[in-house]
Amino acid sequence: MTTERRIIMLGTAATALLLVSGWLWLSRGPAGDPYAGCRQSVVSGGMDSFGTDFTLTNQDSQRVSYADVFTxxxxxxFGYTFCPDVCPMDSARNAEAADLLAGQGKDVQTVFITVDPKRDTPEALRDFTGLFSDSMIGLTGSEQEIADVNRGWRNYYRAQDADGDDYYLVDHMTNTxxxxxGDTGTVEFFGRDIAPADMARRTACFVDAA
Structure with missing residues (x-):
């Protein structure tokens, strides 16, 4: 083997090694992020900027904390029970995704936090969540508690109730x-146009990587 050919072969091997190493680094993401290969959303401040501790009231009138809920x-x-279309459709989609994951042996729950604490009593939440899943958790609280938890997930909402109409609507974001x-917290969010199967597939990636 000539010296020139040996140099070419060594150079090719080194290039291949660099490519493989780069792929492994990218698949793990910055600082060894185990979920980088699953995540598709990009947000200012990173996913660590979503979430907050809370104490709210569930559909059974029990006071529960973040740690109690996200086990x-x-x-x-985030939605409300008087919502005429978006919230029921999104809640049904989320419940279907959870059912698909259950069929794969993955235990994923659905949680619904109201943006309308004036009307969404525990009883109203129980009736609403029961339409979609026997295990969906509904959470309400005081107006301040709801404002704080929505702020923690950077979720915009605004009730159109200035005129005193009991049948007001609430503007709100529709991310899931x-x-x-544990300490992992929020790892991804999904827009409302995602299909149940795609939500289940992308969620399964994170569950498997955990």
Whole structure:
């Protein structure tokens, strides 16, 4: 083997090694992020900027904390029970995604936090969540508690109730957040145009990587 050919072969091997190393680094993401290969959303401040501790009231009138609620992978949605279309459709989609994951042996729960605490009593939440899943968790609280938890997930909402009409609507964002238990927290969010199967597939990636 000539010296020139040996140099070419060594150079090719070194290039291949660099490419493989680069792929491995990218697949792990910055600082060894185990979920980089699953994540598609990009947000200012990173996913660590979503979330906050809280104490709210669930659909059974029990006071529960963040740690009480997020004991397993969870799909979190902010909405309200009087919502005429978007919230029911998104809640049904989230419940279907959780059912698809259950069929794969993955235990993922759905959580619904109201943006309308004036009307969304625990009883109203229980009736609403029961339409979609026997295990969907509904959460309400005081106006300040709800404002604080929405702020924690950077979720905009505004009630159109200035004229005193009891049948007001509430403007709000429609993202669904994927939260993993423990110190991991929020790892992804999904827009409302995602299909149940795609949500289940992308969620499964995070669950498997955990």
């Amino acid at each position: 397993k992978p969870s799909l979190l949605y 957040f994927l939260i993993l238990p």
